[in-house]
Amino acid sequence: MFFLIMKVVSVEGIVIKCTPFKESSKILNVFTPEYGIIGVVSKGCKSIKSPNRLISENFAYGTFNLSYKENGLSTLINGDVKNYFINIKSNIVRYSYMSYLIKFVSEVYKESNESNLFDLLVNGLSKIEDGLNPKVICNIIELKCLEYLGIGLNVDRCAVCGNEKITTFSESKGGFVCCDCVEGECSVNLKVLKMLRMYKYIDINKISKIDISTDVIFEIDKILESYISEYSGINIKARNFLKNITS
Numbered sequence: 011m012f013f014l015i016m017k018v019v020s021v022e023g024i025v026i027k028c029t030p031f032k033e034s035s036k037i038l039n040v041f042t043p044e045y046g047i048i049g050v051v052s053k054g055c056k057s058i059k060s061p062n063r064l065i066s067e068n069f070a071y072g073t074f075n076l077s078y079k080e081n082g083l084s085t086l087i088n089g090d091v092k093n094y095f096i097n098i099k100s101n102i103v104r105y106s107y108m109s110y111l112i113k114f115v116s117e118v119y120k121e122s123n124e125s126n127l128f129d130l131l132v133n134g135l136s137k138i139e140d141g142l143n144p145k146v147i148c149n150i151i152e153l154k155c156l157e158y159l160g161i162g163l164n165v166d167r168c169a170v171c172g173n174e175k176i177t178t179f180s181e182s183k184g185g186f187v188c189c190d191c192v193e194g195e196c197s198v199n200l201k202v203l204k205m206l207r208m209y210k211y212i213d214i215n216k217i218s219k220i221d222i223s224t225d226v227i228f229e230i231d232k233i234l235e236s237y238i239s240e241y242s243g244i245n246i247k248a249r250n251f252l253k254n255i256t257s
């Protein structure tokens with residue numbers, strides 16, 4: 011004999027996927043800091059009159075009041091949207107970044123169970139919503155995620171010998187290298203190296219303006235794309251589309 015225990019909880023979350031269910035309902039996959047990624051039934055939410063219509067949309071971010079069931083489908087009681095990400099959703103470029111980031115961060119979460127990822131994602135999306143360069147924000151999030159995957163880049167000193175006088179970046183050595191440890195790696199502009207280090211340590215919340223040259227932005231994007239596809243084990247096909255987008 012066993013008891014199915016349901017409890018009512020109020021959690022912050024973001025809908026990362028929604029699937030139609032029966033005639034008027036949806037199954038939501040909600041990413042939450044407390045419970046991870048959970049399945050939630052939102053009954054009747056497809057009806058225009060339903061108060062749960064907006065909180066049950068793809069990528070809605072807000073507070074979810076749930077009848078929570080561990081290891082099973084929870085049920086949405088009601089919710090409050092905190093951010094609709096209207097600016098992101100009205101622009102195909104920003105929207106593509108949002109879709110990619112949500113997929114990428116959920117994959118990293120599945121690998122790492124790191125609850126900080128929720129704030130990283132929501133803070134990053136809020137900055138893109140505010141109009142900041144989505145490629146830069148996306149790269150900052152990616153770089154921070156590498157730590158959680160156990161493949162963090164060493165951008166403080168030479169990844170081989172620890173020398174602080176770094177000269178370029180080496181993908182196979184996992185970070186910066188000094189001139190004694192270079193073995194045929196291409197040279198990378200020092201501005202790019204400096205900015206890469208900045209990306210790793212900056213608090214996304216504190217960014218109010220981004221002033222980085224396009225060349226540097228693209229170079230960093232290239233480095234991260236190559237490293238992530240080579241070492242993370244995460245399928246980043248969706249990223250191909252973002253590669254050549256300029257803003």
Ligand SMILES: [Zn+2]
Pocket residue numbers: 168169170171172173187188189190191
């Ligand atoms: Zn070295």
